[in-house]
Amino acid sequence: MSACGRLLRSAARSCRALAAFTSSRRPLRTSPSGRAFAKELFLGRIEKEAVFPFPEVSQDEFDEISQFVGPVEKFFSEEVDSRRIDLEGKIPNETLEKLKSLGLFGMQVPEEYGGLGLSNTMYARMGEIIGLDASIAVTLAAHQAIGLKGIILVGSEEQKAKYLPRLASGEHVAAFCLTEPASGSDAASIQTRATLSDDKKHFILNGSKVWITNGGLANIFTVFAKTKVDEADGSSKDKITAFIVERDFGGVTNGKPEDKLGIRGSNTCEVHFDNTQVPVENVLGEVGGGFKVAVNILNSGRFSMGSTVAGMLKKIIEMTAEYACTRKQFNKPLSEFGLIQEKFALMAQKAYVMESMAYLTAGMLDQPGFPDCSMEAAVVKVFSSEAAWQCVSEALQILGGSGYMRDYPYERMLRDSRILLIFEGTNEILRMYVALTGLQHAGRLLTARVKELKHGNVATIMETISRRLWDTLGRNVDMGLTGKLGAVHPSMADSAVKLEENVYYFGRTVETLLIRFGKTIVEEQMVLKRVANILINLYAMTAVLSRASRSIRSGLCNHDHEVLLANTFCTEAYYQNLLALSQLDKYSPENVDEQIKKLSRQILEKRAYICAHPLDRTS
């Protein structure tokens, strides 16, 4: 069968390309995988059990969360003066002390070490309140979500017992030191060095770190440095190691606070290590295993940005709604004009989506067995940071000229939210991470299938051909989300069908991309961007459908509104996905990537705008 032969030959070619691709990627997953939801989407599969029903907390935990929320909300509304914090560029000491006594410096430190031992879900809930002041939120996050997290995740019992209690009470503040002037996104290229002393009892640490939050306040630093590691074959390589460094070790200095656009109350500065002596007992994790530690730490805290931003957006909606309903122009309140109404629907939708995604991810993370939700967490981060920037800008717009004035909080919130797209992994990097991790996962399975084709496995061949045939004839997709036993409530059956359709075609497209590009897909950032955007939409659609289904089935108030939000979002996301999917086709007319690359080459060659001036003449 010559058709088969052609298929096998092309399959063989792509199989070799794939094999090279999958083996060349550095494995980014560093813990045992649990229910891999996002990854399976790349194979066109919806792992229903991972996301339906929407996670619930036990009654005990719910009561506890309700108890915690009251005092913290009260504190933030009565004693936190965000305007003053922004103007003075610092958080007043009394405020910091109160935050410490409230217990907010050790939320995720286990109880036996003096912390609150909050689950990820509870931590996300607290984030909604703390996010009301961005500088405080960032200070607390830098201290516990990344600064001391390494000790909780990979610290030895001695390290935990020694450091955690005073970090939990806030007596000591922590900072996370990875970034250097020449190493931001490319974290693996850091230059800070730790050399083993002659007596092998200390590492001597030398180097400079930049943009370290809490750098000026902290006494405990999680520092990443290159160490020489002896390999089994006798050679030695430079690998990153994580260290717990105390300011008291000597040689630790910090620069003056950076003058930032936003989150001006949080302390950001350079931290220098000059022959700092770090005892070998302070190695965090294994020598040479620092990169994994860094990735794990960053992945573990990321999802909470979703709930933090949602908390802020909910407040903004209240503030701007007050204004829109009372301010009149042309004899009507602003709330009666379509363009204003649109903005409220947008803000509510974005808030709903990021809330749903954040708590869905938190619920997955709270499952036993340390599930790997790093992709889902990255999706939450990208979505919420961009939604924050967009929605705060729209909120400012609703207030018009007043929104632009410093008397109102909107300009401060806009400045504060800009950083969200940059830190904790830039959105560009995270999109690449999400796309590549998923493609790698799909690629591995595809390699297996292509191998079977090569070996002439008749069943596989027939299955592949018939599937291709069905696709061209148009097929009805059913993944169990709709129908009598469907996971999604019937009122959203339409949206569920759209999701299933998107997922199916996404799986097909992923396969096509892998076969078309093979290893070189790593270079195709614009392709990867679309893949990531589709995935973000798919996860978002799943989260809202899961949450709204639960809301209806539980009979929560205003569940009709939730259904409307969910359906509206799913419709918009569906069409966005269709566009992106069609742009990923080989000869797609909507795809102007090649032209974009050419344009940017011409601009960057001359490092300027190269068009002749509109008024120029030839003589």
Next chain:
Amino acid sequence: MAELRALVAVKRVIDFAVKIRVKPDKTGVVTDGVKHSMNPFCEIAVEEAVRLKEKKLVKEVVAVSCGPTQCQETIRTALAMGADRGIHVEVPAAEADRLGPLQVARVLAKLAEKEKVDLVLLGKQAIDDDCNQTGQMTAGLLDWPQGTFASQLTVEGDKLKVEREIDGGLETLRLKLPAVVTTDLRLNEPRYATLPNIMKAKKKKIEVIKAGDLGVDLTSKISVVSVEDPPQRTAGVKVETTEDLVAKLKEIGRI
């Protein structure tokens, strides 16, 4: 004399920051889904009791609340602030609407005797009904001395010196224990229930009992006829001179 025992009564009310809305059928205000918290004056009472305990003048602080199951949240807040244990006098939601100062005072009086306390502390009034009666009625039923609107409290042996805020200024009383004290705004500034304390409070006991167990009759001789919004504020009028002002006032019959 560190053998004193204190009973603090706390009430769960709609949070002071919430915008109140009257129910369309005018039988009351909307409480469903609305944020509730401890009455601010009750917070001051709990704070005072805990401070006395910290000064080792009081040995045990018992927090009590009457009402439906949600009252337990309020008792838990009191425990988180430092009370030692709680008593929830359970009243089903339907009956709870008809609980007034007299009924609560009867309960508190019985409890004060049962628990053999030396001091009953309450807020001067609740911000939902503004009755300002419960403390006074409790003292009456127990035949104990009372110090209401307390802005300062000092224990002197078996006596209590209470400084009260009254319309004319400040009045200082000396009461013989056991006594009832209701707290006013300037008595103290309540502490935040810190999260670690809330967690410790989970281990403290809350005893649930019924009014019947205390032999208290909760029937009320008062019923609410209607609840209405205050009249809408109408616009004012601006005048240019004092003569105009006098003329206008005469016009509307105000002078």
